[in-house]
Amino acid sequence: MIETVDLTVFAGEFSLARVNLKIPAGSYCVLMGRTGSGKTTLLEAICGLKRIVSGQVLIDGEDVTYMKPGERGIGFVPQDGSLFQTMTVWRHLAFALQIRGWSKADIQQRVEEMAALLEITDLLDRKPHGLSGGERQRVALGRALSFHPTILCLDEPLSALDYDTHAQMIRLLKRVQQETGVTALHVTHNIMEAEQLADRRLHIVDGQIVEHVEQPVKAELQPPGKEGGPGAP
């Protein structure tokens, strides 16, 4: 479970004040909002990448507000994947495990598991510059899930993908989340993505979290590939 209590974050001239959020364990929550509304800032604060001014971040009931990012048990998938350019796909999947001092045999087993789950076994020897957009995001997802995190934070992970890859990744994300049971917080401004993935949809409006209110007519008017469709900016 992810919970924020009166969370206040500053990011330059921008700030989020007294944000309260509760995401039940094992659910797939999609957080939506306009560009500049603070969705990514909130995600970064939960991951430990933004300085928190006041309030609390709780993960499964434990206060992690001032914990280092690596101690929170959160897998993070950024917008562009942010793969490490000098490492092979195998090293990406093994990276967090090597940091944690796993044995070679355990690392190999886990890498094979993740590669099979994400269907990237054939790519293990490749480096990022030889991968397509969808493959990069699969690797980023595998890297984030490799160390069995309880929480998965995704920052617009599908925004740069073409229509077909986008649809494949939606199915993959749903399947992976169900198989791993991880609690997912997915930030996007793509309505279709939210409809297809979310158990729960939240909006960030004027720095506050509000529950999604269904607006079917408006949603139906969104043509695919245009505003709100796959590949939307």
Next chain:
Amino acid sequence: MSEAPPRISTKDRWRPPATDRAFYTGLIILGGSYLLFILAMVAADVYFVFFSAKNNVDVAAVLLSEDMAYSIKLSLISCCVTTILALWCAVPIGYFMSRHNFFGKSLIDAMLDIPIVLPPLVIGLSLLILFRQTPVKFLDDLFGIAFHIPAVIIAQFSVACAFAVRTLRGTFDEIPMRREQVALTLGCSRSQAFWMVVMPESKRGLLTAATLAWARSLGEFGPILIFAGTTRGRTDVLPIAVHMEISAGRLGAAVVISLMMVAIAMTVLITFRLLVGRSLVPNLN
């Protein structure tokens, strides 16, 4: 068997529009004229040494002299030491300046460029004043810095490091901070993220900075002239050796040493370029 594609006559082939051709012709003329200018300078030196009747220098004697051997050895060793020292300082400065915003950053940024914009003689003079006229003099008294070999390295370092900082700052700027942040969420400390993610991705920039620092050190003259002096067999790196030959009226010997410097610089620069260009360095998209 598949049919061969029909041949297109030269007349029908696509050619760039006339405006594009004019543009590229302009580029080639402007860029090429500078390249020709550089080649002309080197060619003039070669002509003067080997073909001019006015020059009667014994090339072999200059190249094989003990003084020349010492100058080459001192230049190569001091440039390598300077390069290592420059990278040692430039990596942390470049990284810190790239990753952090703080009060007074613009001022520090401008200060880091001082060795680049100051006249070389002023840098030499400042070094001499620092080590001879201030409390720092105790270091000079203790180790014998001014007008000795350490002065050569310090003079080279003071300029080369500024270029290395500028290059590495650009390198670190190009590596998105997001990658380090991801590494932090995966369990890395700041230091691990730096050494495991940032440094491997900086190889190309490190090699470029090293090349630049080395090349600057090889050509450094003004600060060495003032701070290290022109003592034969002690501080006469190659540029100082050239200066001493000119001062003594031996223009031919000076040009021979200059050509030797061109040869050394070209060898090192081409080797570095090959290293940077080869797959040894990862492709950073």
